Amino acid sequence: MDSKSSSKTKTVGVIGVGSFGTAIANMLASKNPVMVYARKPEVVEEINLQHTAQGKALNENIVASLDPEELCKTCDILFFMVPSSGFQEVVRNFAPFLFPYHLIIHGTKGLCLNLKEGETLDTVQKIGRNQLLTMSEVILHETVAVRVGCLAGPNLSKELTLGQPAATVIASKYNEVILEGQSLLRSEKFQVYGNSDIIGVEISGVLKNIIAIASGALAGLGLGENAKGLLISRGMVEMIHLGNALGGSIKSVMGLAGIGDLVATCNSVHSRNFTVGYRLAKGDTLEQIMGDMEEVAEGINTVRVMKAFLETAELRAPITENLYRVLFEDLEIEEALQFLMKYPFNVDVDFV
Numbered sequence: 427m428d429s430k431s432s433s434k435t436k437t438v439g440v441i442g443v444g445s446f447g448t449a450i451a452n453m454l455a456s457k458n459p460v461m462v463y464a465r466k467p468e469v470v471e472e473i474n475l476q477h478t479a480q481g482k483a484l485n486e487n488i489v490a491s492l493d494p495e496e497l498c499k500t501c502d503i504l505f506f507m508v509p510s511s512g513f514q515e516v517v518r519n520f521a522p523f524l525f526p527y528h529l530i531i532h533g534t535k536g537l538c539l540n541l542k543e544g545e546t547l548d549t550v551q552k553i554g555r556n557q558l559l560t561m562s563e564v565i566l567h568e569t570v571a572v573r574v575g576c577l578a579g580p581n582l583s584k585e586l587t588l589g590q591p592a593a594t595v596i597a598s599k600y601n602e603v604i605l606e607g608q609s610l611l612r613s614e615k616f617q618v619y620g621n622s623d624i625i626g627v628e629i630s631g632v633l634k635n636i637i638a639i640a641s642g643a644l645a646g647l648g649l650g651e652n653a654k655g656l657l658i659s660r661g662m663v664e665m666i667h668l669g670n671a672l673g674g675s676i677k678s679v680m681g682l683a684g685i686g687d688l689v690a691t692c693n694s695v696h697s698r699n700f701t702v703g704y705r706l707a708k709g710d711t712l713e714q715i716m717g718d719m720e721e722v723a724e725g726i727n728t729v730r731v732m733k734a735f736l737e738t739a740e741l742r743a744p745i746t747e748n749l750y751r752v753l754f755e756d757l758e759i760e761e762a763l764q765f766l767m768k769y770p771f772n773v774d775v776d777f778v
């Protein structure tokens with residue numbers, strides 16, 4: 427495989443300058459020059475002239491470009507940090523300029539649908555595993571890139587930006603992707619673990635958002651730590667069964683991307699997903715919340731997608747199913763909670 431990445435300092439690409447993209451770009455820029463891609467000329471100009479992105483401070487080692495071709499020519503290693511809703515479109519814009527020597531790591535905690543033209547989730551209602559794509563699968567479908575990885579774990583961007591200690595997992599089938607990600611991101615304040623189960627790590631990051639919404643709802647109802655402990659442990663079991671059905675291993679849910687991120691996002695007002703649940707419990711409607719939230723809460727779409735997947739998988743996922751009814755069928759949160767409290771869970775640990 428031919429590679430251009432032999433020089434000591436290499437320019438690393440970051441696609442997306444939202445909360446997470448900015449935090450990761452700053453971390454990468456403490457070791458290497460970084461080129462970020464933004465789609466709006468005013469954002470590119472702000473970064474290049476003022477070293478800020480929508481008001482957030484950026485390392486002076488970071489330059490911005492509007493041009494996917496320039497990023498792909500300049501950078502052998504690209505971090506895709508855009509929400510799942512725009513992921514396929516962005517990857518398609520980059521696809522003509524990507525080669526097998528490129529190494530791609532994404533940080534997106536959502537899913538894409540792989541439906542026939544004209545079909546939507548509303549028209550199909552049920553989906554199977556082959557109609558769902560994780561972001562690494564999108565990259566592999568849309569491009570000639572081979573060395574693909576993901577980054578997931580308890581990584582609330584506000585805490586990363588403050589330089590607080592944290593850790594992440596880089597998952598890939600290719601050890602060189604893990605090693606490269608570790609060498610680019612590892613610092614005194616940021617540990618980087620490796621995992622070869624990329625699907626399990628991606629799915630852990632995706633599914634914990636569902637439980638984070640539910641946790642925010644419990645907090646909004648004024649409930650305490652016992653209820654949260656119950657939710658997180660039953661949520662973990664649900665993630666294990668769903669993750670398994672989607673092709674991930676139990677082990678990945680037990681690690682940083684699963685339990686680690688569950689603990690972080692189920693407890694933090696900095697989590698957008700937690701905030702969605704909290705506001706719902708305080709009486710806001712989903713329309714109001716989505717209307718005034720500037721950043722993406724991936725869990726809302728994930729609940730819809732997983733509900734459609736549950737229609738074909740022979741599985742029950744009571745937290746996801748009840749949250750679906752709260753979000754999309756006007757079930758009161760108190761009623762969903764009562765339903766869950768009466769649910770005939772019996773065995774504590776049924777997955778080992």
Ligand SMILES: NC(=O)C1=CN([C@@H]2O[C@H](COP(=O)(O)OP(=O)(O)OC[C@H]3O[C@@H](n4cnc5c(N)ncnc54)[C@H](O)[C@@H]3O)[C@@H](O)[C@H]2O)C=CC1
Pocket residue numbers: 442443444445446447464465507508509510511512513515516533534535536581582583584720721722724
């Ligand atoms: N914010 C956080 O603490 C963390 C976020 N994540 C994940 O990272 C992903 C991105 O999240 P955030 O950065 O927080 O979102 P955000 O809402 O702050 O920013 C998203 C960025 O993507 C850009 N974008 C969206 N669609 C685009 C398109 N079609 N073309 C080009 N750019 C596009 C937006 O302009 C924006 O700059 C999500 O999947 C999220 O779950 C993962 C870990 C932590």
Ligand SMILES: O=C(CO)COP(=O)(O)O
Pocket residue numbers: 535579580581582583635638687690691696697698699700722723724
């Ligand atoms: O995934 C995250 C932290 O690890 C961020 O969570 P939110 O998307 O809920 O803000």
